[in-house]
Amino acid sequence: MNLQNHLLIAMPTMDDDYFHRAVIFMCEHNDKGAMGLVLNQPTDLSLTEMVAKLHFMMSDDKVYPQDYVVAGGPVSIERGFILHTPTAQSFLHSYKISDRLQLTTSADVIDTFGTPNAPEKYLVGLGCASWVNGQLEQEIAQNMWLVMPADERIIFDVAYQDRWTESLKLLGIDSHNLSGKAGYC
Numbered sequence: 001m002n003l004q005n006h007l008l009i010a011m012p013t014m015d016d017d018y019f020h021r022a023v024i025f026m027c028e029h030n031d032k033g034a035m036g037l038v039l040n041q042p043t044d045l046s047l048t049e050m051v052a053k054l055h056f057m058m059s060d061d062k063v064y065p066q067d068y069v070v071a072g073g074p075v076s077i078e079r080g081f082i083l084h085t086p087t088a089q090s091f092l093h094s095y096k097i098s099d100r101l102q103l104t105t106s107a108d109v110i111d112t113f114g115t116p117n118a119p120e121k122y123l124v125g126l127g128c129a130s131w132v133n134g135q136l137e138q139e140i141a142q143n144m145w146l147v148m149p150a151d152e153r154i155i156f157d158v159a160y161q162d163r164w165t166e167s168l169k170l171l172g173i174d175s176h177n178l179s180g181k182a183g184y185c
Helices: 045-056 105-112 137-143 152-157 160-170
Strands: 006-010 023-028 033-038 042-046 068-072 076-082 094-096 102-104 122-132 145-149
Touching: 006 076, 006 160, 023 076, 023 160, 033 068, 033 137, 042 045, 045 068, 045 105, 076 105, 122 137, 122 152, 137 145, 145 160
Parallel strands: 068 122
Antiparallel strands: 006 023, 006 145, 023 033, 033 122, 042 068, 076 102, 076 122, 094 102
């Protein structure tokens, strides 16, 4: 089972406060473990504020979307992770996830924001979620997560607070009828 380029959707019985109703995009999954970004936990930091802080509060004439930076997970919270569509420009630390998605951890992608060279779509996260080898598979077997192929609309276009219910809808599940018991909806 390779879950790279898939979404994890937390079951209602997830008792971890951080992952309650989380939707996670899986960036990497291999024999060393797994890594993903939580998509539906916005911080109070906007992209505009983040860019200003990175450039030491220097103003520029670029126009940034009104999006917020998400809390991508409880691991490496001091690091930025930018999930984005491909561009003609390559970046210093980019990782191809699929033909349509890349993960960049270098600030050079941020310098393109507000310019014609910016990725068409992007999501900025601070921190990530990670699992050691076998841990995620065990959590799935324990009915903690539903799994589905990644959907760009969920990742980039659906409002943060609606990503969990919209992901469930794509699976044909009404969140009001979802049970915490395996095999029941």
